[in-house]
Amino acid sequence: MAIKAKELAKKIGVSEATLSLVLNHKEGISQKTREKVTEQIMRMGYGYMFKNAAKMQGKSDKNILEAGTASAIEEKGYIGFVIYTDTGLFMENTPFFPLIIDGMDAMARNYGYRLLVINIKREMELQTKLGYIRESGCSGYIIYAPELPEDEVDALLGMPIPFVLLDKYFPGKNIDAVTLNNEQGIFIILQMLVGLGHKRIGYLGSGVDLQSFAERKDSYQRIMNRLGLPVEKEFFVDVGYPEPEAVNGVEALLRNYENLPTAFVTDNDCVAYGAIKALMNEGYSVPGDVSVVGFSDRPVCMYVVPNITTVRIPRARFGGEAVDLLIRKLLKNPYNDECNIKTEVSFELVMRDSAGPVSR
Template sequence: MKISIKQISQITGFSPATVSNALNHKRGVNGETAEKIFQAAERLGYRADRTISKLRFVTYRKNGQIIDDSQIFPAMIEGVERQAKAMGYETTFSHLNYCASDFEDRLREVTDDTSSLVILLGTEMLDEDYKFFMDYRGYLIILDGWCEDMAFDAVLINNTDAAANAIEYLIKKGHKEIGYLRGGYRIKSFQYREYGYYRTLAAHNYPKNPEYIVTLGTRIETAYVDMKYYLEGEPELPTAFFADNDIIALGAIRALEEKGIRIPEQVSIVGFDDIHFGAVSGRGLTTIHVFKQEMGEVAVRRAMDHIKYPGRMVKTKIQVGTEFLERGSVRDIK
C-alpha cells in the first residue's frame, strides 16, 4: 500500500502542508521538524515521485587564486556531465563570484532552486563561505571541499594521506631535510596536505625547521616572484621540497633554476595534482595524480542516492584515493 502525506501527517502530528513542504525541501520548515518528518517517512516506506530531472553544477569563485589557473576542474566537470548523462540527467551550470556585484542575485538563483541536485565546487571555499547554503532546502553535495560543520555530503581528495606518502617517498630516497612550499591562500586541500607533511616528519622524529617553510603565491607567476624573493636572502636550502600543488612547484622551480640551483641534483621537488605542464617540464615533475573525472562521477552517484533513498539524513565524506607518479625531479641521495 502506498503511503500518503496524510498518513505521515497523522503519525507525526504535523499538518499535511508542513509534511509536504518538508518532503519537497521547501523553505519554512525548521530543521528539527523536517528531520522528524523524514524519519517517519522512511520508517513507513514513503517514496516520493521523482520530480528532479537535472543536476546543477555550481562553481564558487572566492578570489580566483586557485581555480582560475588550475587544469583539474574541467576534468571534474567532464566527469559530472558524463555520469549525469549516463543516468539520464541534464546538467546545468551556475557561476558564483563572491567579489562580483551581482553575487547575491546569482546566489539566490541557486538557493531558490530545489528542483535540481546541486553539486558545489568548493575548492576555494573556507568555512565561512558555507553559511550562504546552510538554509538550502534542496540537496547539495560539495566537490573538492569540506564543511567542518558536516552540514553537507562531500567528495574530496585524500589529501592528508597522499601528502604523507609523498614525504615518506622522499625519506626513502634519503632526504632528511624536507621543506614545504605552502600556498598563501589556505584552502582546505592545502590545510590537509600540511597535516600530512607534519604528520610524517613527526613520525620519523625529524625536526621542524621554519627556514624550510616557504609561503608562495598560488599562481605560477606569483609563486615564481615569491620564491625569487626568498632566494635573495641566500637561505640554507633543504635537500627536497614538497609543494601544495604543481602550479606552486613549477613557479618555484623556475626561480631556483634562474638562481643556478639544479633540479634534482641540488634540490628535489614533489608537486600535487599532476597537471599537464608538470609532465612536460624539464625532466618531469614528480607528483601526485588526482583522479579528477572520477571525483565528478562519484559526486553524481552520491547525489543520485538522494533520489533513490529519500529522507536519509546521515552526511558522508568520501575521500578519493590518488596515485604517486615518479618522474625526474627527485634525486636518490642515499
C-alpha cells in the first residue's frame, strides 16, 4: 500500500530530511542511522520508495547503501530550503511556495545542486530544530523567514553552516538576505493612483506583525508626504487578516465614517479582497466610488469580481536570487564572510478592474 514520505518518517521516528537522505542515497547522516532506517523501510515493505528501486530489486540492503554512497559522490549535494513557521497565520495564506521552489530548484540545478525542503515549527524544541538542519547534511540553507523570531537567529549563527534568509533580514545581525523592495512596490501603486486623479488615498493594514507589512506602511507614509498628500489617521488603520477578518474590520470602518478616500492601498491581496467585499456589501461601487489595490498578486486577485489591481512578486526570481546569493557565499566569491549582502527584488504593477479614475 502506498504511503507518503511524511507518514513514513513519522512511523519510523525520523525527520523527513533524514528519510529523504536515506531514500535518495545521499550523504549527510551517519552510517549507523542510514542502516537502521534502511532496515526499517525494508522490513515494513516500503523498499519501492528508494531512488532507483527497480534497478536495486533483488539486491541486499548493503548493495543499496553502497550504490547510494557512489551516487552521492557524483553530485555536489543538496541545498536546503527551510520553511520556518511560527503562528502559521501568514504561511497558511501564502500560496507562493510552488513558484518559489521552482525558481530555487532551477537555479540550484544550474550550479549542480538539488533542493531539499525542511519544515520547522516554532513550538519544536530548539535542539530538535537544529537537529533537523544538521541531519539533512546540505551544503547550505535558504531559510524562509517571515515568521522567524530574532531570538532564534543567534542559534542559527552559532552553527557552522552557511545560510541566507529569504523575505526577512535583521539589521543588527551578520546575515545575508534576499528581501522584497516594498518601498518600490508602494511607490508604483501610489504613482498609478495619483495618475488616475486620486488625492485622498487611505491605507488598510492587516495587523499581522511581519517585517514586509511594516515596511509597506512606513513607505506609504513617507511617499504620501513626499507627494504632498495627506495621511488621514482615521483611514490609516489595521482592519484584520485574512479575508473574513478584513471584511469585518472594513465594515466597522464604514459604519463610523462616510466621507471615504477615493482609493485604498492595502497590506496584501487578502485585505484588498476583504475591503472590496465590505464596500460592496455596504452599497459602494468598486472602482466607481472607491478604488482598491492589493499587494503580491495572489490567485484570489483573478477569482473575484472586480479582479484586483495589485503588484506582482516575481516569485521564481525571488527564490532563484536566494540560491545565487547562497552559492556565492559557498564559493566566497566575490566577497568573504566579512561583507554581508542584502538583495531586494522589485515588483511589477498589474492593472485590473478594482482601480480606476476618480469619479467624485
